[in-house]
Amino acid sequence: MLENPVWAALSGPQACYAEASGDAARYTSDISPFAGLADPADRAAWGDLARLTHEALLTGPTLNPGPGWKTEVAVPGLQMVGRAMTGVADPDTVVLTENDVPEVLDLVERAKPGPFAKRTIVLGRYLGIRVDGRLVAMAGERFRVPGWTEVSAVCTDPDFQGQGLGARLTLAVAAGILERGELPFLHAATDNERAIRLYERLGFEPSHEVVFALFRYAG
Template sequence: MTVQTDFRGGGAPFPPDTTPLDNAVWSALTGPHAHLAERVGRAARYPDDVYAYAALADPADPAAWADLHTLVGLGTTVKIKPVGAAPPGWEVVGGGTGVQFVDTALRAEPAPEAIRLGPDDVPEMLDLVARTEPGPFRARTVEMGGYLGIRHQGRLIAMAGERLRLPGWTEISAVCTDPGHRGRGLATRLVRAVAAGIRERGDTPFLHAAPGNANAIRLYESLGFTERLRGRTLLVRSPGTTTESGLL
């Protein structure tokens, strides 16, 4: 499904080319996040403690899969998206589907109560993620972009931030609120505030959700995001074992 809307709400500028979103992880790793990339030829990945995903320039290209094998080594498990199927020799050990949304009518605005989060806040951020399960967030994910949070009596109770950044687009991610503070619109305020920062530098926000997360999807659609596509993620194990190479 491709978005047909030409303009975002509020007289915002014409949205950028959506092509990079078709292979968003690759577009990020070979673009604005190249400084974070581990890369061999037509395969790249984030360090595991940043974002546990890899990508291929062309998932249908056997040479790209060969480069990925060189990159990750023998018998290594790795997440990759988007991809339809793995080639012979690669074992599929899991997977799922994600829904991609793009900003078509979002009202972006600062949240005065929000504070900027950084490396010193990571322990609290990880604790909030563990309690709310918004999606992948690791010890160095904060290095992918700006994160905002809201505190109550000194305790972090809600956050949202930037994850994938690609030409013309920045992903909003890790949107979560402590269960004891839901129903106050904290997630809405944070999404709008993160989007305001993204818009300021000329990018357009997008985000992902699990197809079964009805609450998140309702929130994002109510804020002005439109579903663009659904893509498959695979968890695969690379061919071979360390014993075959004589390492053990």
């Protein structure tokens, strides 16, 4: 499941957020640009994806586009799992809701943690830290697959980096996941060595290499 987390999420715990066609599914565009295929090596599944959208972001260990699809951008990444870690609740965090989305999107624009849309926040529990009322850091849950939930959107305002806020939020989100009897996992860009070292210190272990790739259909 973790090798194909988007499909596992959209065909399982997060099916309520999916648009599906055959062996392809995607989140609605106001939630996330990610899509998944039951088997990325199946050319027919890429045809199903073309019936859903002409642009999609996919992730997995190996992604070779089907007929008519072209790779626009590909970023190497690393999936990490928290099988033996211990989360830490943080009393200074606040639960973010849809009412906070304007502030969240403003923080995302400044900190650039990756894709985040107007309704991404519905995918799970998002926590934030405020300083003098201003949202300066956040983290939350994105892909949910049976037994696992992804920690995502870990970001800190550039003016407040270096204070350990991202680490605190990562541990707090992980604590909520562990309390549900699930395990946390996350992704980092391969060249983001600082983040990878941080996650290792927090108790995450490398699982396998992945790629994040944006594909466009021109068939």
